[in-house]
Amino acid sequence: MTAHADPSLTITPVDPADREALLAWNALLRDGFNAWREAAWWADGESVLAQHQDPKPGRTSVLLVARLDGTPVGAAGAEVDPGDPAEVEISVLPGHRRRGVGRALAGAVREALAGHAEVVQAETYSEAGVGFALDQGMRLGNQEHRLLRAMxxxxxxxxxxxxxxxxxxxxxxxxxxxxxxxxxxxxxxxxxxxxxxxxxxxxxxxxxxxxxxxxxxxxxxxxxxxxxxxxxxxxxxxxxxxxxxxxxxxxxxxxxxxxxxxxxxxxxxxxxxxxxxxxxxxxxxxxxxxRWIQTYTELDNAPMLALNRALGFREADVLSILEGELDGRA
Known part of the structure; x- marks a missing residue:
C-alpha cells in the first residue's frame, strides 16, 4: 500500500490470482476510461482473467487500484515486453477527478515499471486525457479516427x-x-x-x-x-x-x-x-x-477513410496515443 500527500488516498496492487479483485480492477479501469463514450469496447472479465492468470512469458504487468477513504475511485494498468515501450492505462471515475488521483497513479506506475521499461505509451479519447498526459511529460505521437458501423x-x-x-x-x-x-x-x-x-x-x-x-x-x-x-x-x-x-x-x-x-x-x-x-x-x-463493428484509420489516410465510409462506417471519436520517457521527460 502506498500513502500520498492526501492521507485519505491510498494505492494498492492487485493480485492477479484473486479473481474477484482482478474483475473489480478491470471494471473500475473501464468505467473511468470509457465515461461518456459511444459504443466503447473494453476487454471482458473472462478475457482479462485468462490474460493475467496465464501471463505471456517475460511480460511485466502492473495492476493498481486507488482509493479515497477506502472507496475505489481509480485504477491503472501497464504491460511491457522486454525492449518494448510500456503500454499504460490510467483512469479515474468522473466524480473523483481533479483530486490528484491520476497523478498519484501515474507516479505509482513509474515506480513499478522502473527497471522494466524506458519508454511509456498511453492512449486516450478525450482532450482532458491528452492534457493530463502532456502534464506528465509525454508528447502526442499519433492520432486515429475510431469508426463505427451498426450491426x-x-x-x-x-x-x-x-x-x-x-x-x-x-x-x-x-x-x-x-x-x-x-x-x-x-x-x-x-x-x-x-x-x-x-x-x-x-x-x-x-x-x-x-x-x-x-x-x-x-x-x-x-x-x-x-x-x-x-x-x-x-x-x-x-x-x-x-x-x-x-x-x-x-x-x-x-x-x-x-x-x-x-x-x-x-x-x-x-x-x-x-x-x-x-x-x-x-x-x-x-x-x-x-451491435457494432469498429475500426481505426489515420486522420490523413483519405483512401481508407473513403473505403470505410463506403462500407457504412462513421467517425465516432479520435484515439490519441502519447509517449514519453519513464522518468517523465518529454
Missing part, C-alpha cells in the same frame, strides 16, 4: 466486390492454415513496418511463425475468434485483413489490420478483402449478437 450486416452494401483479375481471396476462422502461415507471417511483418506510427517508438516486429502460433493460441485461450482473409495474385500473397470477435462479449467487434502490398494497391484488393471478410463474419455464431 447486423445488411446484404445490400456488401454486394459487388470484385478485385482485378488474377486476384484470389481466401477466408477462414481461427488459426492460419498451415499452407498459408508463412505468407501471413510475412505480411504481418510488413504491416508492422508500414503502419503509420507518427512519432511513436515502434515495438519489435514479431512476425515469425513461432511467435504467430503462440499469439494465436493466447488469443484463443482469452476467448477470441480470429476472422481472416488473405488475397493472392498468381500464387503470391499480396494482402490480408482480420476481424476480432470476443466469444465472451461479442457486442462490439473490431475490424483490425488490413494491408495490401504497395505494388498491388489501386486494384480494389483492399475493398474486396474487407467485403469478403464481412461475409465470412456471418458464419461466426457469436457475431449474430454484435
Amino acid at each position: 447486423p450486416l445488411e446484404p445490400g452494401p456488401l454486394a459487388g466486390a470484385s478485385p482485378s483479375s488474377g486476384i484470389e481471396i481466401r477466408t477462414w476462422h481461427g488459426a492460419c492454415p498451415e499452407e498459408l502461415v508463412e505468407d501471413w507471417a510475412r505480411l504481418t511483418t510488413q504491416m508492422d513496418a508500414d503502419v503509420p506510427m507518427g512519432d511513436l517508438t515502434r515495438p519489435a516486429s514479431r512476425g515469425e511463425v513461432g511467435e504467430l502460433r503462440r499469439s494465436e493460441q493466447r488469443m484463443d485461450d482469452q476467448g477470441w475468434t480470429l476472422v481472416r482473409g488473405l488475397a493472392r495474385h498468381e500464387g503470391v500473397a499480396v494482402g490480408y485483413t482480420e476481424i476480432l470477435v470476443n466469444r465472451h462479449d461479442p457486442e462490439i467487434l473490431t475490424q483490425d489490420d488490413t494491408l495490401v502490398d504497395r505494388a498491388h494497391r489501386g486494384r480494389g484488393i483492399g475493398r474486396a478483402l474487407k467485403l469478403a471478410n464481412l461475409e465470412n463474419l456471418r458464419a461466426v455464431p457469436e457475431a449474430a449478437q454484435a
Whole structure:
C-alpha cells in the first residue's frame, strides 16, 4: 500500500490470482476510461482473467487500484515486453477527478515499471486525457479516427466486390492454415513496418511463425475468434485483413489490420478483402449478437477513410496515443 500527500488516498496492487479483485480492477479501469463514450469496447472479465492468470512469458504487468477513504475511485494498468515501450492505462471515475488521483497513479506506475521499461505509451479519447498526459511529460505521437458501423450486416452494401483479375481471396476462422502461415507471417511483418506510427517508438516486429502460433493460441485461450482473409495474385500473397470477435462479449467487434502490398494497391484488393471478410463474419455464431463493428484509420489516410465510409462506417471519436520517457521527460 502506498500513502500520498492526501492521507485519505491510498494505492494498492492487485493480485492477479484473486479473481474477484482482478474483475473489480478491470471494471473500475473501464468505467473511468470509457465515461461518456459511444459504443466503447473494453476487454471482458473472462478475457482479462485468462490474460493475467496465464501471463505471456517475460511480460511485466502492473495492476493498481486507488482509493479515497477506502472507496475505489481509480485504477491503472501497464504491460511491457522486454525492449518494448510500456503500454499504460490510467483512469479515474468522473466524480473523483481533479483530486490528484491520476497523478498519484501515474507516479505509482513509474515506480513499478522502473527497471522494466524506458519508454511509456498511453492512449486516450478525450482532450482532458491528452492534457493530463502532456502534464506528465509525454508528447502526442499519433492520432486515429475510431469508426463505427451498426450491426447486423445488411446484404445490400456488401454486394459487388470484385478485385482485378488474377486476384484470389481466401477466408477462414481461427488459426492460419498451415499452407498459408508463412505468407501471413510475412505480411504481418510488413504491416508492422508500414503502419503509420507518427512519432511513436515502434515495438519489435514479431512476425515469425513461432511467435504467430503462440499469439494465436493466447488469443484463443482469452476467448477470441480470429476472422481472416488473405488475397493472392498468381500464387503470391499480396494482402490480408482480420476481424476480432470476443466469444465472451461479442457486442462490439473490431475490424483490425488490413494491408495490401504497395505494388498491388489501386486494384480494389483492399475493398474486396474487407467485403469478403464481412461475409465470412456471418458464419461466426457469436457475431449474430454484435451491435457494432469498429475500426481505426489515420486522420490523413483519405483512401481508407473513403473505403470505410463506403462500407457504412462513421467517425465516432479520435484515439490519441502519447509517449514519453519513464522518468517523465518529454
